[in-house]
Amino acid sequence: MRTRAARTVDLLVVFALFTAGTGAVTACGSEKARGGTQVRDADPAPASKARARQVADAWDGSKAAEVWAKGYYPMSEVVQLPENAFRNGDDKLAYGARNLVLRGELPATSQKDGQVKWESGGSLTLPLMGAREAFATVAGGSTNEPHLTVTGVKLGEMSLVTSRGPATVPAWLFALEGYDTPLKRVALSPSKLPEAPIKPAGEVPTDELAPLGRMIGVAGDGRTVTVVATHGACDDGPAVDVLETGGSVVLSASVVGTKDGPCTHQLLAEEVTVKLGRPVGDRLLLDAFTGRPVPYEKNRLSADQS
Numbered sequence: 517m518r519t520r521a522a523r524t525v526d527l528l529v530v531f532a533l534f535t536a537g538t539g540a541v542t543a544c545g546s547e548k549a550r551g552g553t554q555v556r557d558a559d560p561a562p563a564s565k566a567r568a569r570q571v572a573d574a575w576d577g578s579k580a581a582e583v584w585a586k587g588y589y590p591m592s593e594v595v596q597l598p599e600n601a602f603r604n605g606d607d608k609l610a611y612g613a614r615n616l617v618l619r620g621e622l623p624a625t626s627q628k629d630g631q632v633k634w635e636s637g638g639s640l641t642l643p644l645m646g647a648r649e650a651f652a653t654v655a656g657g658s659t660n661e662p663h664l665t666v667t668g669v670k671l672g673e674m675s676l677v678t679s680r681g682p683a684t685v686p687a688w689l690f691a692l693e694g695y696d697t698p699l700k701r702v703a704l705s706p707s708k709l710p711e712a713p714i715k716p717a718g719e720v721p722t723d724e725l726a727p728l729g730r731m732i733g734v735a736g737d738g739r740t741v742t743v744v745a746t747h748g749a750c751d752d753g754p755a756v757d758v759l760e761t762g763g764s765v766v767l768s769a770s771v772v773g774t775k776d777g778p779c780t781h782q783l784l785a786e787e788v789t790v791k792l793g794r795p796v797g798d799r800l801l802l803d804a805f806t807g808r809p810v811p812y813e814k815n816r817l818s819a820d821q822s
Contacts, residue, residue, distance in 0.1 A: 563720065563724050563725065564724050564725045564757065564768045564770060564804065565757075565759070565768075567717055567725060567768065567804050567805075568757070568759040568766040568768050568804045569759065569766075570714060571714055571764075571766050571802055571804050571807050572759055572761045572763075572764050572766050572802070574712075574713040574714035574807065575712075575713060575714070575763065575764050575800055575802060576761055576762065576763040576764060577763065578713045579710070579713070580710035580711060580712060580713045581710075581763060581764075581800060583710035584679065584709075584710055584800060584809065585680070585798065586640075587640070587679070587706070587707030587708075587710075588632045588640050588642060588678060588679075588680075588683075588685075588704065588706055588707045589678055589679040589680075589706050589707060589709075589809070589812075590676055590677070590678055590702065590706060590812060591676075591677045591678055591679055591731070591733070591734060591812050592676045592677040592678075592733060592812075593676065594676065594701065594702040595653075595654060595699070595700065595701050595702075596674055596676075596687075596699070596700040597611075597699060598692060598695040598696070598697045598698060598699055599695075599696065599697045601695065601699075603694060603695075606661075606662035607662065607664060607694075609662055610657075610662045610663045610664045611664060613657040613658070614654065614655050614656045614657035615655075615657035615658060615659050615660065615662065615663040615664065616651075616654060616655035616657070616659075616663065616664050616665075616666055616690075617659050617663050617664070617665050617666065618651065618655070618666045618669075619665055619666060619667050619693075620666075620667070620668065620669075622647040622648050622651055622669055623647050623669055623670065623671070624646075624647075625644070625646070625647070625671060627644055627671070628643065628644060629641050629642065629643060629644055630642060630643075630644040630685065630686035630703055630704050631685075631686070632678070632683050632684075632685050632704065633683060633684045633685070634678070634680055634681055634682070634683045635681055635682040635683060635684075636680070636681050636682075638680075640707075642704045642705070642707070643704075643705070644686060644703055644704065645688075645702075645703045645704060645705060647669055647671075647688050650688040650701045650703055651666075651669070651688070651690070651701075653701060654690070654699065654701055664692050664693070665692065665693040666690045666691065666692060666693075666699075667691045667692070667693050668690075668691040669688060669689065669690055669691070670688075670689050671686060671687075671688060671689070671703065672686075672687055672688075672689040672698075672700070673685065673686060673687055674687035674700040674702065676702065677734070679798065679800075679809075680798055681797075681798065685702050685703070685704055686702070686703040686704060687700045687701060687702050687703050688700070688701045688703050709808070709809065712806070712807045712808045713807075714807040715807060716805060716806050716807055717804070717805045717806075717807070720805075722747075722770065722771040723770055723771050723772065724770060725768060725769070725770055725804060725805050726745070726746065726747075726754070726769045726770055726771055726805060727746075727769065727803060727805040727806055728743050728744070728745055728756070728767060728769045728803045728805070728806075728810055729743070729744035729745060729746055729785055730743065730744050730810065730811050730812065730813040731743050731744075731801060731810040731811065731812045731813070732744060732787060732812075732813075733812075734796055734801075737795060738792075738794075738795025738796045738797060739791060739792050739794065739795055739796075740789060740790070740791055740792070741765070741767070741789070741790045741792065741796065741801065742787055742788070742789045742790075743756060743767060743769075743787070743788055743790065743810060744785050744786070744787055744788070745769045745785070745786055745788045746769075746783055746784065746785050746786075747771045747784055747786065750779035753771070753772060753773070753786055754769055754770070754771055754772070754786055754788055755769070755770050755771075755772045755788070756768065756769050756770075756788045756790050757770070758790050758792060759804075760792060760793055760794070760799075761799075762799075763799055763800065764799050764800040764801075764802050765792060765796060765799050765800070765801050765802065766802045766803075766804050767790065767801065767802065767803060767804060767810060768804035768805075769788075769803075769804075769805065
């Protein structure tokens with residue numbers, strides 16, 4: 517295979533970037549998602565398959581899984597745009613550049629805590645994020661034209677998907693000039709991630725195993741997961757295999773079609789959609805390489821917001 521040593525070095529750089537700041541086996545995935553399209557392929561490499569089982573076994577029934585099951589971890593956008601946003605290209609650019617201008621004062625509140633209330637039952641009390649902190653997460657651009665004008669701010673609620681299913685959470689509602697409905701921002705921070713019960717994979721060729729970038733989302737039926745996987749300029753792109761257990765879904769990324777010879781050091785990202793044998797439910801979505809939950813992060817101006 518092409519320059520495995522160089523690819524391993526690139527892999528470790530990718531891993532550093534992605535990790536900074538953030539039961540019985542029921543099915544073994546041979547359904548390999550490549551380049552955003554489901555294709556039937558051969559089973560994953562034995563080393564990759566073994567690693568996925570190690571990760572699943574480490575998490576299933578572990579203390580870390582117990583902590584995760586009791587925590588609040590958003591799996592959908594913590595910022596929700598007004599209905600029919602945006603009115604025009606300038607407003608879209610303003611939001612993308614975080615050019616929000618506040619008309620008036622941000623409200624103070626004596627409320628110190630807020631509750632996550634799950635649709636399936638149960639709740640969790642967490643520290644409430646103040647209006648100023650919440651505003652800073654959506655604003656902070658140069659405020660030059662074009663910009664959006666915030667005409668009022670109040671505490672309310674919004675719904676989102678979490679690792680424990682749909683939930684209602686406190687949210688700061690920012691009224692925008694020219695819009696009938698507010699921009700909403702969740703007023704809670706996620707729970708602290710538990711320490712993974714297994715270490716990262718270490719140095720392995722990317723055609724066997726590579727770290728995932730992030731998760732974009734889970735389909736409404738819970739059977740389809742979209743993630744971002746990375747690859748280089750001299751290969752055929754990324755692939756993602758899946759191993760499903762009673763307590764987890766382990767995703768193993770790799771690079772296919774690597775070629776011999778020199779290659780430029782480029783890191784390319786591509787969305788890959790993976791179909792599961794059954795809905796994710798409350799199972800953990802894990803990255804086989806890192807041994808950690810796949811971080812959720814959506815593009816600021818994603819396709820469904822355009």
